Amino acid sequence: MWTNSEDKSLRERAEAVIPGGMYGHQSVRLLPDDYPQFFERASGAYLWDADGNKYIDYMCGYGPNLFGYGHEGIDAAYIAQLKKGDTMTGPSGLMVELAEQMTSMVSHADWAMFCKNGTDATTMALMIARNFTRKKTIVLAKGAYHGAAPWCTPLKNGTTPNDRANQIFYTYNDVESLEAAVKEAGDDLAAIFAAPIKHDTFIDQEDPTPEYARRARELCDEAGALLVVDDVRAGFRLARDSSWSRVGVKPDLSSWGKAIANGHPISALLGAEKARNAGATIYATGSYWFSAAPMAAAIETMKLIRETDYLERTQALGQRLRKGLDEAANRNGFALRQTGPAELPLIMFNDDPGLSKGYAWNQALMKRGVYFHPWHNMFICAAMTEADIDHTLDVADEAFRVVRDAGPLPPVEKLAILGILADDN
Amino acid sequence: MWTNSEDKSLRERAEAVIPGGMYGHQSVRLLPDDYPQFFERASGAYLWDADGNKYIDYMCGYGPNLFGYGHEGIDAAYIAQLKKGDTMTGPSGLMVELAEQMTSMVSHADWAMFCKNGTDATTMALMIARNFTRKKTIVLAKGAYHGAAPWCTPLKNGTTPNDRANQIFYTYNDVESLEAAVKEAGDDLAAIFAAPIKHDTFIDQEDPTPEYARRARELCDEAGALLVVDDVRAGFRLARDSSWSRVGVKPDLSSWGKAIANGHPISALLGAEKARNAGATIYATGSYWFSAAPMAAAIETMKLIRETDYLERTQALGQRLRKGLDEAANRNGFALRQTGPAELPLIMFNDDPGLSKGYAWNQALMKRGVYFHPWHNMFICAAMTEADIDHTLDVADEAFRVVRDAGPLPPVEKLAILGILADDN
Known part of the structure; x- marks a missing residue:
């Protein structure tokens, strides 16, 4: 029996000491009602909320969980290094080892800088591009998320x-619009920023066209500018490069960022030879950027990326989920728009401008132990099994029936109030 | 016998895969020659470099090490929470508990937001002040460090x-210069930023005058602006508030930031009631900001801050060091400028415009197992003992003799080249 009394009690206490009760991407303010705000524990593909309700978690911490929560080998590497030395007066040799590994795995990269937030890495990219070109203008895709700093929030x-x-x-x-933006930059182009796929919220995902x-x-080559791909969210989930x-x-x-240490706090900027000096001559640093334990965890994660079939597994699991959901939707008289790579699923309903079907369906899934997201891409982790997917499909079938039985629903009010439905859907 | 072959070998490898060989505040580029760049392990007040040389470490990770490297209770709290759940799809209830504790300990604070870098917290302060006032201008002390983002690097x-x-x-x-800056801001003042003490690099420290x-x-009150104190580096080292x-x-x-979880990655912005709504309505977030394990470590650190005599201990150890160093300097014909609170020592030589005495003395200390810094404030940690201080004083005496015997030295070339000596000393 799903209950949420502990979550409610924590929310009341949070309301007193955290602005708005919660901030940032893990606030559940814009999720269907009753989505749990607080979690007690996590293991493999599963998550338990503060009331002890268990979920198969398709958000994976919004990306970091690639090999399963609490992965034994990765956490053992973290803990072993923590016991030797973590945040010291200088880096450990592991920083060099990690830089060597990532630059050997990522084909465009000759050097690496490590940081904490995804925003740190995108901001360093911005600064390095401006330092390299001595120009100022950056060209970005409308609606793309590159972090929460003043320049990109x-x-x-x-x-x-x-x-x-x-x-x-x-x-x-849209090649024409990209050309027009670059033309507008004139002789001041420092960089073009691109997400690895279009993974904006509230709208269908798109793979990049070649x-x-x-x-x-x-x-970029014509202008002497730098091309930046922001792989924070999707990195190593679509390729080993x-x-x-x-x-x-x-x-x-x-x-x-995110998946590169399976949830341990580290992000990175990788760069090509030509940008090396520009990287060496900006000032970028942070109190914990040189900490050794997350680097030990990242090195173990890199090994799993190179040596396991995690990529093929998550792709196959994603395809199984996608196919099964389409079938279940059809059985219940619905049609889904499942966009982007199957291992980074985004699932919206056709004919659902007010997102009410999506919200009702996600809520029914959540209350039955499947944590889906109605408007942000989700993630498949390598700890999931075919049995998890099949169980998810059974629950999804039940949830479709709940939506069908509910009949027509008004647009989701909390989104309409913010103008999100009007602007972006 | 002090050697550095392993450090040299790591530096060569780093040169290939890290821009400039190292970046940020932990690069040893501007330290005396042969300062180790890479460290192998740390325990209590001690640090071992990549070649196994042991140091009493007065940099404490540039601030995070308050209770000793690898503190058993703090690390046990971290590991226990890591095994339950760390970076999940939402925060754990520990986030509420930590916010409750910090707001009860820090008298001006009614709410808390947690982040990773010190720069995250100062940038949120900037955004919240602008959001609160709907004004733009911030007034800051010249030369103060508030982080490495484009607005403050x-x-x-x-x-x-x-x-x-x-x-x-x-x-x-300088009250007059502060008044002049505020006057220049006219009706556009959003915030005054202040460091808790003047702890700029390369120059004497100063306590704030009342x-x-x-x-x-x-x-700030007259203008309806917000007063921001940037306690990232000194927080909980000078007061339990x-x-x-x-x-x-x-x-x-x-x-x-820094010391609030004794080296585990977490920073925080604390705020007064009147700025709560402004805090709730900016967008600020990061992949690991909600991770539970650093919050567990911070809760344990808060307990030690409240319940131990760490503050009085580090103050007394700092005073013992200061007094002993003055005596040793005098015995050897030198005079020191030891500025700022004794628990955050900055030690410069009188009559040393080229910093050559300081560099020679620091290098001699380092090669004898005492890690000092010639131009950045240092830190006393609660794991240090009187015996550590007394040993440091013996070594310092030897190092003074080394400087005395060396006779006059030219200004430090690597600083002169950068214009640091000309501009700031």
Whole structure:
């Protein structure tokens, strides 16, 4: 029996000491009602909320969980290094080893810098591109998420127009709009930023077309600018190399995070030889950037990436989920839009402009132990099994019946109030 | 016998895969020759470099090590939570508990937000002040370090003038210059930023005068702006409350990091009631900001802060060091400038404009197993003993003799080349 009294009690206490009760991407404010805000523990593919309800977790910590929560080998590497030395007065040799491994695995990369947040890595990319070119303008895809710093946060509160100066936007996969943006930059182009796939929230995902990716490369080369692929969210989930290795295009800089240490706190910026001096001459640092334990965990994660079939497994599990959900939807009179790579699923309903079907379905899944997200891409982790997927499909079938039986529903009010439905869907 | 062949070998490998061989505050590029770049392990007050040389470490990881490296109770709390759940799809209840504890310990604070870097916390302070006031200008002390983001990095490479727009500078502790800066901000003042003490690099430290701190408070109140104290480096090292509790002034916002989890990766922004809504309505987040294990470590650290005599201990050890060093310097014909609180020592030589005495002395200390820093404030940790201090004093005496015997030395070339000696000393 699903209950949430402990979650409610924690939310009341949080309301007193945390602004708005919770902030950032893990706030459940815009999720269906009753989504748990607080969690007690996690293991493999599963998550238990503060009330002890168990979920198969398709959010994977919003990306970090690639090999399973609490992975024994990765956590053992972390703990062993923690006992030797973690945050010291300088880095350990593991920093060199990790840089050697990542640059040997990612084909465009000749050097690495490590940091903590994905935003640290994208901000370093911005600074290095400007330092390299001595130019200012960056060209970015409209709606793409590159972090929460003043220059890139999706909410403008607390920022000034100066924070976003020298930015021109294009439409992902639209070569003409990319060309127009670069033309507008004139002789001031420092970089083109691209997500590895279009994985914006609230809308369908898109794989990059080879034409778009290649044109971005050409335009950078013509202008002497740097091409940046922001692989923080998708890195090593689509390939054992840069995600754009799938379209045969090498960026100059790529930002990484989330899955690179399976949840231990580390992010990275990888770069090509030509940007090395520009990387060496910006000032970038943080209190915990040189800590050794997350590097030990990342080295163990790199080994699993190289030596296991995690990629083929997560792809096959994603395909099994996608196919089964389509069948279950059809059986119940619905049609789904499942977009992007199957291992990074985004699942929306056709004919659901108010997102009410999606919300009702996700809520029914959640209350039955399957944690899905209605408008953010999800993640398949290598700890999931075919049995997990099949159980998910059974629960999804039940949830479709709940939505069908509910009949027509009004648009989701909390989204309508914010104008999200009107603007983006 | 001190050797550094392993360090040299790691540096050569690092040169190939890390821009400049190392970046950020833990690069030893500007330290005396032969300072080790890589470390193997750390325990209590001690550090072993990659070649196995042991040091009493007065840098404490540049601040995080407050209770001793590898503190048993703190690390046990971290590991126990890691085994339950760390980076999950949402926070654990520990986030609420930590926010409750920190807001009850820090007298100006009614709410808390947690993040990873010190820079995250200072950047949130900037955004919240602008969001609260709907104004743009921030007034900061010249030369103060508030992080490495484009708006505050000490090196301009890779930044644009827009990144630093709406900033006016004053001189720390100089009430007239503060008033002039605020006057220049006109009706656009969003915040005054202040370090808890003047702890800039390369120059003497200063405690804040009560007049300066009170005037900053008044000027903010008159303008409806927010007063921000950046306690990332000094927080909980000078007081069990905000560092400005020592001068009886309550900021509206304070940034914290480094020592709050004894080296585990977490930072925080604490705020007063009036800024709560402004905090709730900016977008601030990061992949690992909600991770539970560092919060478990921070809760254990808070307990030690409340329940042990660490503060009085580190103060007494700092005083013992200061007094003994002055005596040893005098015995050898030198005079030191030891500035700032004794538990955050900064030690410079009188009559040493080229820093050559300081460099020679620090290098001699380092080769004898005492890790000092010639131009950045150091840190006393609670794992140090009187015997450690007394041993340090013996070594310092030897090192003074080395400097004395060396006779006059030229200015430190690597600093002169960068213009640091000319500009800042």
